[in-house]
Amino acid sequence: MSVFVWIEVHDGQPIPASFEALGLARQLGDRVTGLVFGQGIDDAVKAAFAHGADAVIKADDASLARYRFEPYVALLAGLVQEHNPAIVLAAATTSGRELLAGAAADVEGGLLTDVTELSLDGDKLKAVRPVLGGKVLSVETVTAGGPQFATLRSRAFPQPEPDASRSGDVIDAAPALAEDAIAAKVESIESAGGQISLTDATIIVAGGRGVGGPEGFAPIKELAETLGGAVGASRAAVDAGWIPYEHQVGQTGKVVSPDLYIAAGISGAIQHQAGMRTAKVIVAINKDADAPIFKLARYGMAGDLFDILPRLNEEFRKKLNK
Secondary structure (H helix, E strand, C coil), X not given: CEEEEEECEECCEECHHHHHHHHHHHHHCCEEEEEEEECCCHHHHHHHHHCCCCEEEEEECHHHCCCCHHXXXXXXXXXXXXXXXXXXXXXXXXXXXXXXXXXXXXXXXXXXXXXXXXXXECCEEEEEXXXXXXXXXXXXXXXXXCCEEEEECCCCCCCCCCCCCCCCEEEECCCCCCHHHCCCCCCCCCCCCCCCCCCCCCEEEEECHHHCCHHHHHHHHHHHHHHCCEEEECHHHHHCCCCCHHHEECCCCECCCCXXXXXXXXXXXXXXXXXXXXXXXXXXXXXXXXXXXXXXXXXXXXXXXXXXXXXXXXXXXXXCXX
16 A cells, blocks of 8 residues: 655755654555655655655755645645555645645545544544544544545654665656746745744643733743743733734644643633643643633642742753753
């Protein structure tokens, strides 16, 4: 069984969630092919082999330097029609969900989205994915014929240990669309340099309405820095303009699955829980001992976050020799 894995690349480097997809692909199929699109992507090709690809289809062109729906979907759909893989996987990032949905529609394949478990039932994919804000686990199976597509929730699957000695066939592919045939143009890219990605973070310290204002995120950021984690936020804090949207966790923000999630001043509305309830360990800090977040947390502290967070930070700095 042939499995394609789209390797999502940013600035020439693949994202860790793509390696998780490669590891799963090796459990599902006999031959795993990584798909690497972009410009100047030789390092990403090597990383794909190191993490489990048997072959790589490489499309290196200026028109693919940044992800855009039109050229990427046209290229992926064309490669699927040409090579006829049984399964196509990608990380369930914003780009991965959009790309696989578009390609699946073009080739009339079945699509499973944001899955946390994936296996084979005969020759059909069987998936488990959280629905209704993560309160229910839905078991879904592809019934249609043709290629089967699935996007995988980040950090839901183990990442294989890299083996730099691995190599394989590299197949060059040409872009499916010329630049003048692409309607969307990338004029500029803005990124928050030096920050840990929420979706990749193993530790997240998040603040909500209880921080009281922009300055209230200071102890959140200090603890996140001490722990080597990322800063998260509830929608209420983002809507109030206290912190940029890129930090928002929840139904209308990022869906995260860290090893440790510290929620400070977050009541735990169902919309927020939808984005973080799969964290391995949840710690809640809130003045309201009846806040919904405590029902989800493994550990809870009912009290003032401005008293608790600095004390936690001090203790962690001692333990970590910082």
